[in-house]
Amino acid sequence: MERYDLIVVGAGPSGLSASIEAAKRGMKVIVFDENEKPGGQLFKQIHKFFGSKEHHAKIRGFKIGEELLKEADELGVEVVLNATVMGLYIDKEVTVRIGDGINHYKGDTIIVATGAAENMVTFPGWTLPGVIGAGAAQTMMNLHGIKPGNRVLMLGTGNVGLVVSFQLIQAGCEVVALVDAAPRVGGYGVHAAKVARTGVPFYLSHTIKEAEGDEFITGVTIHEVDSTFTPIPGTEKHFDVDTICMAVGLSPMSQLLKMAGCEMEDNPKRGGQVPIIDDYGRTSVPGIIAAGDVSGIEEASSAMIEGKMAGVCAAEYLGYCTEKELEETLKVLENDLESLRQGMFAPKNRGKQIEKTEEGIDISTNLLKKGYVTDEEIERFPGVTHKVGVHPVMECTQNIPCNPCQDACKKGCISIGENITNLPFVKNDSECINCGMCVASCSGQAIFLVDEDAGEGKATVTLPYEFLPLPAVGTRGFGLSREGKIVCDAEVLSVKSVPAFDHTNLLTISVPKEYAMRARFFKVG
Amino acid sequence: MNTVVDRSKDIGPFIPAPDDDMIICRCEEVTKGEIRKAVHAGMWTITEIRRYLRSGMGLCQGQTCSRLVKGIVARELGVSPAELEPATARSPMRPTEMKVFGNEEVSA
Numbered sequence: 001m002e003r004y005d006l007i008v009v010g011a012g013p014s015g016l017s018a019s020i021e022a023a024k025r026g027m028k029v030i031v032f033d034e035n036e037k038p039g040g041q042l043f044k045q046i047h048k049f050f051g052s053k054e055h056h057a058k059i060r061g062f063k064i065g066e067e068l069l070k071e072a073d074e075l076g077v078e079v080v081l082n083a084t085v086m087g088l089y090i091d092k093e094v095t096v097r098i099g100d101g102i103n104h105y106k107g108d109t110i111i112v113a114t115g116a117a118e119n120m121v122t123f124p125g126w127t128l129p130g131v132i133g134a135g136a137a138q139t140m141m142n143l144h145g146i147k148p149g150n151r152v153l154m155l156g157t158g159n160v161g162l163v164v165s166f167q168l169i170q171a172g173c174e175v176v177a178l179v180d181a182a183p184r185v186g187g188y189g190v191h192a193a194k195v196a197r198t199g200v201p202f203y204l205s206h207t208i209k210e211a212e213g214d215e216f217i218t219g220v221t222i223h224e225v226d227s228t229f230t231p232i233p234g235t236e237k238h239f240d241v242d243t244i245c246m247a248v249g250l251s252p253m254s255q256l257l258k259m260a261g262c263e264m265e266d267n268p269k270r271g272g273q274v275p276i277i278d279d280y281g282r283t284s285v286p287g288i289i290a291a292g293d294v295s296g297i298e299e300a301s302s303a304m305i306e307g308k309m310a311g312v313c314a315a316e317y318l319g320y321c322t323e324k325e326l327e328e329t330l331k332v333l334e335n336d337l338e339s340l341r342q343g344m345f346a347p348k349n350r351g352k353q354i355e356k357t358e359e360g361i362d363i364s365t366n367l368l369k370k371g372y373v374t375d376e377e378i379e380r381f382p383g384v385t386h387k388v389g390v391h392p393v394m395e396c397t398q399n400i401p402c403n404p405c406q407d408a409c410k411k412g413c414i415s416i417g418e419n420i421t422n423l424p425f426v427k428n429d430s431e432c433i434n435c436g437m438c439v440a441s442c443s444g445q446a447i448f449l450v451d452e453d454a455g456e457g458k459a460t461v462t463l464p465y466e467f468l469p470l471p472a473v474g475t476r477g478f479g480l481s482r483e484g485k486i487v488c489d490a491e492v493l494s495v496k497s498v499p500a501f502d503h504t505n506l507l508t509i510s511v512p513k514e515y516a517m518r519a520r521f522f523k524v525g
Numbered sequence: 526m527n528t529v530v531d532r533s534k535d536i537g538p539f540i541p542a543p544d545d546d547m548i549i550c551r552c553e554e555v556t557k558g559e560i561r562k563a564v565h566a567g568m569w570t571i572t573e574i575r576r577y578l579r580s581g582m583g584l585c586q587g588q589t590c591s592r593l594v595k596g597i598v599a600r601e602l603g604v605s606p607a608e609l610e611p612a613t614a615r616s617p618m619r620p621t622e623m624k625v626f627g628n629e630e631v632s633a
Contacts, residue, residue: 001630034619086626087616097621101628117588122557127548251592255614266607272592273611 004030006314007107009085012040013300014292014307015113016068021311023075025320034084039065044138048443050402055301058404058441088260109287109314112257116250116293124210130217134164134247141171149243153220154178156247159187165195175200176239181207184368189398190444196371197521199484204369252294270296280309305337343399343421358399372482382425390434394424395446408441439464440501452516459516465507470495479511479519488515539565550590552583564601571612
């Protein structure tokens with residue numbers, strides 16, 4: 001049996017962050033992960049993250065994973081992969097399956113960062129091949145390079161459902177519909193909007209009636225539900241699909257903590273069975289700390305902060321840092337976490353129906369029902385202004401803690417104001433030089449550069465474009481509305497891909513002048 | 526705290542439903558009807574259901590179905606799923622061949 005100061009279970013964002021904080025303070029740390037690759041869900045996240053600089057904003061998830069791994073490695077953290085923790089016993093003895101044997105380890109502290117598992121819903125045909133979790137689809141696409149299917153229906157409009165739908169389209173799948181039993185889109189509006197403008201219809205207040213197929217999925221029927229989630233007869237809609245993705249929430253994988261004797265509770269707000277913890281993840285068993293989704297479903301950015309908290313707590317528990325240092329560090333981390341847990345999607349606002357932004361502007365009802373903001377609605381948001389010449393149009397309509405756009409503009413055109421959750425606005429006294437940095441910086445792909453009058457009855461729209469193959473300059477096609485409907489002819493004027501854009505290509509299209517504020521996507525004709 | 530232990534409660538008879546033949550636990554092929562019938566046969570806790578039907582005892586160890594089974598049992602009992610005690614957590618956390626489970630300390 002080997003002894004470590006700290007044993008971390010799970011090499012995801014929280015586990016790695018925890019190991020880094022602990023190792024920094026001189027602890028001997030080992031991390032076990034049952035997967036063949038470290039990083040947990042981070043390595044599947046190919047989209048840019050939200051937040052501020054401190055929260056790794058506008059960096060793609062897998063890059064954050066690589067950075068964490070590198071840091072852990074430099075600090076001498078041992079990360080053991082293909083190592084499945086089998087049990088967590090009294091006195092913090094851990095059994096781990098490595099290869100064809102069971103190894104015993106003794107940790108003086110344990111951080112459990114095992115994450116969560118995907119939920120499923122049942123309907124006739126749900127056990128047929130082709131019904132998969134959205135996370136599984138993401139694993140297939142982004143880790144193994146396998147296309148999950150050709151025609152996909154996505155159930156669930158939370159951020160997972162929205163982000164994975166977009167990635168499915170990027171992988172070359174056709175997403176036929178986004179379906180949710182809830183009456184409103186659950187995830188970020190900007191994530192919904194970038195899917196909607198490619199032409200994917202949203203069916204809110206709908207659920208799956210049944211899936212068809214003998215050997216595998218060949219089709220699916222959905223129907224509308226009323227406010228009590230009772231199906232409404234005669235509202236059936238059928239789609240030919242070979243894949244149904246389910247993004248209907250996650251459940252904490254907390255069994256190890258339960259086995260270790262930590263006090264548990266069933267807390268629907270945290271996603272199910274979770275340990276009872278203090279503000280920093282410390283469980284009822286001294287020296288056993290929980291971090292990340294295992295103690296309550298959130299997302300990777302907060303998991304990383306929770307991991308850091310857990311790491312410092314472990315260090316203090318064994319005397320590797322003073323109580324004073326612990327308190328000071330936790331205070332900083334708490335502020336970090338608090339700044340992430342702001343805005344409309346903050347955990348404290350879960351389940352609440354928010355009608356107005358912090359600025360007092362009515363939320364787009366169409367965005368919540370159909371996934372896109374209408375041409376009329378978009379005008380009332382502060383990022384949407386009209387000017388002579390090229391100027392940024394920021395279709396950011398919900399208060400989320402995110403501000404890369406503000407730093408992206410070297411000319412100071414864009415401001416978020418006091419609070420990180422504020423909607424961005426264009427400052428009148430500064431000149432846009434059409435560099436495109438703001439467009440590429442927006443993790444929500446919600447910023448466009450528009451010249452409403454480029455001469456000869458034309459307008460130009462520069463939009464973020466993350467699809468391959470890139471259309472060549474001169475390609476003719478159509479301008480799609482926010483709804484994803486063809487509204488006008490369009491021609492590609494330029495395609496910009498520079499390293500600073502980090503794979504967000506900037507497509508400038510020419511459209512008839514009257515479509516300057518309507519065309520938001522390009523489709524090859 | 527646990528209302529589920531109140532065995533004097535009358536949960537009524539088992540009423541067949543059209544989706545009773547739907548498989549809930551895929552690994553052990555347990556249907557919704559079997560789970561509902563088990564509740565009416567007196568299996569009111571997740572542990573009893575698991576021992577009686579083997580739901581959640583297969584390859585995935587309930588990773589997929591435990592939440593679903595809990596929901597079905599709770600509905601049958603007329604309680605919130607949160608009131609049901611989850612199954613005991615014990616080693617091995619993942620399905621493991623006995624030859625591996627018995628092969629101690631190979632690399633350490």
